[in-house]
Amino acid sequence: MASTKVTLGNDNIRPLSMQQRTVGFFGIFSIWVAANFVITTILTGMLFLPDISFIDALKVIFLGSALGAIPIALMGRIGTNTGLPTMVITRAAFGQKGSLLPAIANTVILVGWSWIQAYMAGLSFDYAVNYLTGYSNVNLFTILTQAVVVLITIYGIRGIDHAQRYISTAMLILSFMVFYKLFTAYDVHSLIQLKLSENPETTFIIAFDIVIATAFSWMSSVSDYNRSAKSENSGMVATYIAYVLASMVAFGLGSAVGGFSLALGMEQTYDPVVLLAQHGFGLVAAIVVFLSVVSTNAMALYSANMSLLNVFPKGSFWKNALILGVITIMGALLKERLMTHFFDFVLFIATLYIPIFAIVLADYYIVKKRRYDAEDIALDQKGLYRYTKGFHPAAYAAYVLGAAFALYFTYISPLAIGSTVLTFFVSGILYIGLTKVMTSSGINQSKGEKTA
Ligand SMILES: Nc1nc2[nH]cnc2c(=O)[nH]1
Numbered sequence: 001m002a003s004t005k006v007t008l009g010n011d012n013i014r015p016l017s018m019q020q021r022t023v024g025f026f027g028i029f030s031i032w033v034a035a036n037f038v039i040t041t042i043l044t045g046m047l048f049l050p051d052i053s054f055i056d057a058l059k060v061i062f063l064g065s066a067l068g069a070i071p072i073a074l075m076g077r078i079g080t081n082t083g084l085p086t087m088v089i090t091r092a093a094f095g096q097k098g099s100l101l102p103a104i105a106n107t108v109i110l111v112g113w114s115w116i117q118a119y120m121a122g123l124s125f126d127y128a129v130n131y132l133t134g135y136s137n138v139n140l141f142t143i144l145t146q147a148v149v150v151l152i153t154i155y156g157i158r159g160i161d162h163a164q165r166y167i168s169t170a171m172l173i174l175s176f177m178v179f180y181k182l183f184t185a186y187d188v189h190s191l192i193q194l195k196l197s198e199n200p201e202t203t204f205i206i207a208f209d210i211v212i213a214t215a216f217s218w219m220s221s222v223s224d225y226n227r228s229a230k231s232e233n234s235g236m237v238a239t240y241i242a243y244v245l246a247s248m249v250a251f252g253l254g255s256a257v258g259g260f261s262l263a264l265g266m267e268q269t270y271d272p273v274v275l276l277a278q279h280g281f282g283l284v285a286a287i288v289v290f291l292s293v294v295s296t297n298a299m300a301l302y303s304a305n306m307s308l309l310n311v312f313p314k315g316s317f318w319k320n321a322l323i324l325g326v327i328t329i330m331g332a333l334l335k336e337r338l339m340t341h342f343f344d345f346v347l348f349i350a351t352l353y354i355p356i357f358a359i360v361l362a363d364y365y366i367v368k369k370r371r372y373d374a375e376d377i378a379l380d381q382k383g384l385y386r387y388t389k390g391f392h393p394a395a396y397a398a399y400v401l402g403a404a405f406a407l408y409f410t411y412i413s414p415l416a417i418g419s420t421v422l423t424f425f426v427s428g429i430l431y432i433g434l435t436k437v438m439t440s441s442g443i444n445q446s447k448g449e450k451t452a
Pocket residue numbers: 036038040041110113114214217218219220221296297299300
């Protein structure tokens with residue numbers, strides 16, 4: 001009889017062989033539905049109202065997600081082509097050593113997402129249970145949520161792939177039930193005709209930048225999953241459709257719940273549990289929130305682990321997952337302290353990630369013309385990506401200029417057309433230009449470029 005023993009994950013950063021790239025359209029679709037359908041996205045949707053109208057929020061959400069999903073799908077395709085995780089792929093543009101800094105930053109940021117999300121799931125569950133039974137213990141529900149996450153993640157990509165198939169389907173069905181209940185329990189006109197703020201902080205364009213920034217928050221994770229996709233094209237299409245769908249549902253749910261709570265004169269909330277508990281639907285809403293966090297935090301923990309393996313390739317996957325998992329459980333107990341600078345956290349991530357991934361996409365699709373040596377990126381035997389002492393000067397120079405551009409036009413002198421899309425193109429073009437100039441003047445010492 002075949003052995004059915006289930007082993008802990010031993011995932012590593014070497015390129016996956018073709019036989020290991022086994023996840024089909026539905027598997028990739030489920031992963032990307034599960035990703036951005038999460039309580040932090042719901043919260044973001046809430047924060048748009050009443051600064052912009054519900055209808056404008058829907059427009060911004062659709063436009064930002066439809067545009068933001070393009071770089072995600074393109075980045076995922078590099079993962080499918082090379083079989084490499086995301087932060088390992090950044091070695092090709094930034095250099096073998098140059099990729100270590102972004103990888104460490106990414107690990108820290110993903111732990112940050114886990115903390116916020118686990119705490120928010122703990123709050124929702126506590127509210128529902130308290131409403132039904134009178135029992136309350138936010139710490140317990142937060143710890144339980146993140147413990148389930150750790151349990152799924154220590155089985156590696158297999159654990160995530162299996163869990164997401166069930167969770168995404170359940171979440172989509174349950175969230176449509178929640179939408180139905182919301183729109184039948186409350187008056188839609190009150191949402192559409194909601195009185196807007198007189199001094200809005202979030203304009204249409206800032207909301208657009210935040211939706212794009214959210215998409216870029218996923219760039220550092222996408223190839224960790226899409227490296228397992230069977231085909232480049234179906235992986236890209238599945239990623240694109242799933243990301244846009246999940247974003248519409250999650251941001252849209254947040255805007256609807258936030259808008260209804262304002263229209264009813266309640267304290268504004270992002271949490272569907274608070275609104276629907278009075279209609280006997282609180283537990284269903286709490287299950288949606290819980291599942292949304294379990295599935296997304298499993299991805300955050302998995303990607304934090306893959307980033308760490310980019311820095312310490314000999315580490316054990318499941319032991320690292322366990323250690324990082326304990327850190328994510330403990331940090332989530334910081335509770336309200338995590339929430340005070342949420343939008344700043346998202347915009348900071350955008351200024352950090354947009355230049356990095358503009359450079360990576362420009363490197364793969366334009367400078368190296370889709371020819372990466374995956375073995376050498378991972379194992380560095382031929383030295384094709386060592387550049388100057390392990391760092392690629394053109395990438396670092398373009399990064400510094402791109403990040404300065406993003407910081408200036410996000411915080412000091414915000415542009416009427418937003419800064420995210422411009423930062424993306426400015427960073428990519430700078431990288432291409434600097435690579436040409438530095439290579440022809442001999443500054444870019446890379447066997448890869450000499451032989452390309
Ligand atoms: N990469 C990443 N992006 C996010 N955007 C919202 N939540 C997350 C998360 O957990 N990880």
